[in-house]
Amino acid sequence: MRVKKMPVITKISVQKKNQSRYNIFLDKVYAFAVDEDTLIKYHLVKGKELSDQDLTRIQHEDEIRKAYHSAIQFLSYRMRSALEIRVHLQRKEWSDSIIDAVLQELTDRKYIDDYEFAKAYVRTYANSGKKGPIVLKRELTNKGISEDTINAALEEYNKEHQVEDAIRLGDKYAVQYKKLSERMLKRKLEYILSTKGFPFDIIQAALEAIDYEKDEELEWKTLKGEAEKAKRRYKRFTGHEYRQRMQQALFRKGFTIDMINRFLDEDTGEE
Structure with a gap:
């Protein structure tokens, strides 16, 4: 062969x-x-x-x-x-x-290590204060990191650190939305912090510490602007019904009853 x-x-x-x-x-x-x-x-x-x-x-x-x-x-x-x-x-x-x-x-060769990757990812975004633990966990899950590995990596991002970041972020947006009433501002900040991935207990702790100091003159000016728009909507109403509708509309915007009544009393007096 x-x-x-x-x-x-x-x-x-x-x-x-x-x-x-x-x-x-x-x-x-x-x-x-x-x-x-x-x-x-x-x-x-x-x-x-x-x-x-x-x-x-x-x-x-x-x-x-x-x-x-x-x-x-x-x-x-x-x-x-x-x-x-x-x-x-x-x-x-x-x-x-x-x-x-x-x-x-x-x-x-130690070129890849999902635990080290997760820790670095958490450090990067936790230090920037742009992402809370819920968002970090979701993104790491999407990158194929196991739940145990994620939880271990998140241990470096403790609750105290989370609250500090949430306050810092909240203060930033409080300035941006300073024209809102205090009640509406709190709602806005709660929504923003939740979308950034902070859990409910962290958000509540942060909301208690965020600076809501309002410029009374600015808030009064803002109320008057909202009230003028409401007046055009309810101009066909009179008396008690008109006042009630105005109160409800302005209260939904987050203004206090005292401030709303002050405006309505002054506005009625001017008329």
Whole structure:
């Protein structure tokens, strides 16, 4: 029986556009390319014979190396979770077996660590005061981090720190919405802090500490502006019904009954 002759490496050359990759020629014909790690791992030198099994292993290894370098480039911009890297490589159409091998190597080399990633994520956004624990937990879950890992990472963001951030954020928006009545302002701040991911107990603690000091002259001016709009809506009403509707409309805007009655008394007196 005639034994099939194995191909022989007759030439190895560095690629012009990427000098970390090498072109391999078998029996004087270009066959495939590999990176330096694969070249060294499989002792690819001129004159070496390669079996079909060798070729399959080498080409599979080279696919892993290319996917690995793609993942390293993706990691160069910022830390990533394992799921983010998996999704990135899936979009590049690497097979699951290749991706699994890459993730294992990245883990072994400590290039990815979901716990460290979660801690860094919490520190970044907790220190900025822009995201509360509920939002952080949801976003980390979407990045493939397990609940236990998230909870462990969030231990660094204790309740005292959360309240401080909620107060700081609340004070900022209190200035922005200073034209609102105090009651409406509190409602607005409660809504904003909830959308930022702060839990109910933290929001309530923060609302007690936020500076609501109002400019009485500004609040009176704001009430008068709202009252003029309400007057146009209810001009067809008179007497008690007109007063009641005005009170209800202005109370819904968050103004106190005393301030509303003061306006109505003065407005009626002027008329």
